[in-house]
Amino acid sequence: MSPSMLNMSTIQELRDQLPDSIVLLPGSEEYRASIKRWSDGAEKPAALVILPITERDISTTLSFVQKHGMDLAVAGGGHSTSGAASTAGGLLLDLSRLRGVTVDPEARTVTAQGGALWEDVDTALGQHGLATVGGVVNHTGIGGLTLGGGYGWLTGLYGLTIDNLLSARIVLADGRILTTSPTLHPDLFWALRGAGHNFGVVTEFTFQAHEQKNEVFAGLLGFTPDKLEQVVGFANALVADEGQGGDGRSAIYCFLAVPPGAPRGTGPTILAAVVSITTEEEARRRFAPLLELNPVMDTLAMVPYCQVNAMLNGIAVHGDRKNTKGFSFAMPLRPGLARAVLTELGTILQEEPAWVKSYVVFEFGHLGKVAAVPRGEMAFANRSRCQNGVVQIWWMDAKDDARAGEKGRHLKALITAQAEKREGKEEGGAVVYSNFVETGDRSVEELFGENLDRLRLLKAKYDPTNLFNKTHPLVSRKDAGQLV
Numbered sequence: 001m002s003p004s005m006l007n008m009s010t011i012q013e014l015r016d017q018l019p020d021s022i023v024l025l026p027g028s029e030e031y032r033a034s035i036k037r038w039s040d041g042a043e044k045p046a047a048l049v050i051l052p053i054t055e056r057d058i059s060t061t062l063s064f065v066q067k068h069g070m071d072l073a074v075a076g077g078g079h080s081t082s083g084a085a086s087t088a089g090g091l092l093l094d095l096s097r098l099r100g101v102t103v104d105p106e107a108r109t110v111t112a113q114g115g116a117l118w119e120d121v122d123t124a125l126g127q128h129g130l131a132t133v134g135g136v137v138n139h140t141g142i143g144g145l146t147l148g149g150g151y152g153w154l155t156g157l158y159g160l161t162i163d164n165l166l167s168a169r170i171v172l173a174d175g176r177i178l179t180t181s182p183t184l185h186p187d188l189f190w191a192l193r194g195a196g197h198n199f200g201v202v203t204e205f206t207f208q209a210h211e212q213k214n215e216v217f218a219g220l221l222g223f224t225p226d227k228l229e230q231v232v233g234f235a236n237a238l239v240a241d242e243g244q245g246g247d248g249r250s251a252i253y254c255f256l257a258v259p260p261g262a263p264r265g266t267g268p269t270i271l272a273a274v275v276s277i278t279t280e281e282e283a284r285r286r287f288a289p290l291l292e293l294n295p296v297m298d299t300l301a302m303v304p305y306c307q308v309n310a311m312l313n314g315i316a317v318h319g320d321r322k323n324t325k326g327f328s329f330a331m332p333l334r335p336g337l338a339r340a341v342l343t344e345l346g347t348i349l350q351e352e353p354a355w356v357k358s359y360v361v362f363e364f365g366h367l368g369k370v371a372a373v374p375r376g377e378m379a380f381a382n383r384s385r386c387q388n389g390v391v392q393i394w395w396m397d398a399k400d401d402a403r404a405g406e407k408g409r410h411l412k413a414l415i416t417a418q419a420e421k422r423e424g425k426e427e428g429g430a431v432v433y434s435n436f437v438e439t440g441d442r443s444v445e446e447l448f449g450e451n452l453d454r455l456r457l458l459k460a461k462y463d464p465t466n467l468f469n470k471t472h473p474l475v476s477r478k479d480a481g482q483l484v
């Protein structure tokens with residue numbers, strides 16, 4: 001529905017009902033900034049944008065959307081590449097003015113508003129020597145990441161982001177404003193932790209925080225391609241139960257990528273992001289076999305934890321067009337498969353030199369804490385020990401959308417065919433992380449497993465008109481997003 005179809009007097013009526021919100025129409029700089037997304041390919045022209053700062057205005061906006069039968073999109077950090085935070089011709093609820101964070105150092109909790117970014121949370125907690133499980137790129141939104149699960153450098157110690165969620169405030173499709181927790185509307189709280197994008201607008205998240213006074217050992221190591229087998233062998237051993245990182249304190253994410261700033265024509269190589277929540281001496285002992293491989297780049301240093309999640313910002317910059325083809329891999333990763341992926345990525349980049357920022361990442365973390373939580377405890381259904389990974393194809397021109405999609409799917413299929421495995425204990429569950437999957441790429445049966453039936457019942461209870469339908473919709477999909 002465009003503004004002209006909505007008619008200006010209706011829009012004025014809405015403005016009058018939203019005393020604390022900014023209302024934007026197409027044409028202004030502010031409007032253009034509001035519909036901008038991490039991937040240009042995920043942008044869509046909303047008919048109307050609302051930037052609220054109160055729950056009351058969000059509630060009023062949802063009633064307006066329902067009354068006028070409009071499509072609704074809710075934007076947090078804007079990182080989904082499927083267009084799940086955008087709407088073509090509908091109403092966009094942009095949460096970017098809701099970034100407040102308050103820390104209770106005594107209780108060791110942090111409460112962040114629904115539009116906050118991880119940088120806001122990390123910084124506020126860092127001032128008190130605390131930390132919680134957040135994303136490894138600090139400009140991602142806490143909203144989308146938390147509602148789908150949340151893995152980070154602290155997952156080995158404290159599980160998923162949702163395993164640390166204590167309560168959430170939410171505005172429902174019918175305008176009600178609720179606090180949810182294990183004791184308040186516990187069924188809704190169950191659903192929010194894993195399938196939360198389907199249930200409402202979360203205005204506040206309260207997380208458990210953990211003491212993190214000491215600096216941690218973190219940085220990037222670059223290796224020439226001939227070292228790939230050794231790097232993968234090391235990563236497999238590091239996070240195995242009996243490995244040096246089996247205590248959950250050390251992890252390594254292996255990027256196959258062209259190093260940022262490398263001369264034109266450079267092929268993809270290995271960039272290993274390393275974090276160890278230990279002393280430097282202990283970390284150097286754990287990572288000794290890797291350091292002995294003579295890295296060509298080494299930024300390892302002791303740094304405050306609140307800076308660690310900025311380490312990958314230079315690889316994951318905003319702009320251009322990207323797709324996200326998430327996969328999982330059973331351990332150990334076969335070095336020969338990593339080699340095949342590196343070769344294949346090299347071929348793609350030779351054919352398409354302008355796609356030089358594309359990468360594939362294999363994440364190696366200790367997943368004991370994740371797997372220890374029973375699958376029925378919350379909606380999140382992947383309590384496997386399968387590691388996560390992403391193929392991120394990165395291109396410039398909309399005319400290449402279909403081809404970039406095809407290349408991303410091809411690389412992902414190469415990995416999933418050989419490494420994505422479901423073991424006996426995962427029957428009924430999922431082995432893929434839904435936040436790494438673009439809406440429509442995999443079925444909700446695959447993503448939510450045996451939790452799906454209960455989720456659908458709760459959907460009927462809390463969002464019977466399917467207003468929230470953009471990320472892995474539990475019922476029929478009104479807007480498929482921009483899948484490529």
Ligand SMILES: Cc1cc2nc3c(=O)[nH]c(=O)nc-3n(C[C@H](O)[C@H](O)[C@H](O)COP(=O)(O)OP(=O)(O)OC[C@H]3O[C@@H](n4cnc5c(N)ncnc54)[C@H](O)[C@@H]3O)c2cc1C
Nearest residue numbers: 076077078079080085114135136141143144145150151202
């Ligand atoms: C560069 C990059 C790094 C990443 N790193 C990690 C990582 O370390 N760990 C990890 O687990 N995941 C990671 N992800 C995946 C990430 O969890 C998802 O992309 C997530 O959707 C991002 O949330 P967002 O708020 O930025 O996204 P958006 O695109 O704004 O939103 C995604 C979905 O969430 C909904 N949503 C957002 N906020 C709210 C809210 N307050 N209330 C209701 N619905 C809301 C939107 O409507 C949309 O449906 C990463 C993604 C990228 C692109």
